[in-house]
Amino acid sequence: GNVVLLNVWATWCNPCREEFPHLMRLQRDLAAQGFSLVLVSADFDSQLPKMSEFLVGHGVDFPTYLKVGSDAEFIDGIDPRWSGALPATFLYDRGGTLRDFWEGQLSYEEFLERVRPWLDAKTS
Numbered sequence: 001g002n003v004v005l006l007n008v009w010a011t012w013c014n015p016c017r018e019e020f021p022h023l024m025r026l027q028r029d030l031a032a033q034g035f036s037l038v039l040v041s042a043d044f045d046s047q048l049p050k051m052s053e054f055l056v057g058h059g060v061d062f063p064t065y066l067k068v069g070s071d072a073e074f075i076d077g078i079d080p081r082w083s084g085a086l087p088a089t090f091l092y093d094r095g096g097t098l099r100d101f102w103e104g105q106l107s108y109e110e111f112l113e114r115v116r117p118w119l120d121a122k123t124s
């Protein structure tokens with residue numbers, strides 16, 4: 001399996017938009033090493049055109065997802081420790097086990113620091 005970074009973001013979230021280029025760079029730089037980026041937008045239905053334009057503008061060429069249902073169900077379904085703040089990022093090892101979780105914006109270097117140990121791990 002791949003090391004998976006799941007990022008929940010929204011077009012109306014300034015920190016989300018600021019960290020987005022770092023996420024895309026991470027995907028480009030690490031995909032060959034068994035890394036996958038999964039994006040889930042928390043945008044509202046009325047913002048779908050803006051979301052699509054944003055994704056195209058950033059060169060997203062892989063499937064992305066849109067949150068459906070209530071916020072509470074979505075949040076609790078991913079991790080009940082999550083306050084619902086955006087951006088929210090969840091790091092899963094190659095076996096699918098949640099290994100790290102954080103709320104808030106990171107730099108490219110901070111993402112690498114958190115992801116690299118799981119890419120380099122022989123087993124998860």
